[in-house]
Amino acid sequence: MNIALIAHDSKKSLMIDFATAYQNILKNHELYATGTTGLRIMENTQLSVHRYQSGPLGGDQQIGAAVSQNEMDLVIFLRDPLAAMPHEPDVNALIRLCDVYNVPLATNIGTAEVLVRGLDAGLMNWRPNYEQGNFNKDILNNLANGQVK
Numbered sequence: 001m002n003i004a005l006i007a008h009d010s011k012k013s014l015m016i017d018f019a020t021a022y023q024n025i026l027k028n029h030e031l032y033a034t035g036t037t038g039l040r041i042m043e044n045t046q047l048s049v050h051r052y053q054s055g056p057l058g059g060d061q062q063i064g065a066a067v068s069q070n071e072m073d074l075v076i077f078l079r080d081p082l083a084a085m086p087h088e089p090d091v092n093a094l095i096r097l098c099d100v101y102n103v104p105l106a107t108n109i110g111t112a113e114v115l116v117r118g119l120d121a122g123l124m125n126w127r128p129n130y131e132q133g134n135f136n137k138d139i140l141n142n143l144a145n146g147q148v149k
């Protein structure tokens with residue numbers, strides 16, 4: 001799976017703690033990140049990360065473009081809800097595109113926990129066969145019954 005890891009400055013140490021704790025899961029996947037987040041993860045773990053531009057310089061938009069191309073399976077975005085960002089429109093656009101394409105998105109560590117462990121448990125095995133935006137009754141029933149669609 002292709003996984004995007006993004007953290008605003010106040011959440012970067014939490015992202016490193018997360019990446020460190022789940023290194024054994026994350027190392028089995030292709031990791032992508034905005035520039036500084038990716039650098040910090042690589043400096044502090046053994047993980048290899050493809051780095052986009054830094055968030056304020058367009059990295060969120062690059063990840064959004066990957067989402068729109070069905071090239072990102074999971075986005076973990078530890079965003080800071082208490083600080084105003086000069087690139088707030090880019091942040092909102094990325095979140096919006098995840099919703100447009102039904103890409104699993106965590107915007108806080110609680111959800112990130114559930115998603116990364118769900119990933120490891122195979123709960124996202126439907127993603128490679130999934131066409132953008134086409135959840136329907138049959139797919140949902142198959143998933144609910146534990147059948148990968």
Ligand SMILES: O=C(CO)COP(=O)(O)O
Nearest residue numbers: 034035036037054055056
């Ligand atoms: O600002 C960000 C996401 O909006 C994160 O960018 P950096 O990882 O480059 O700090």
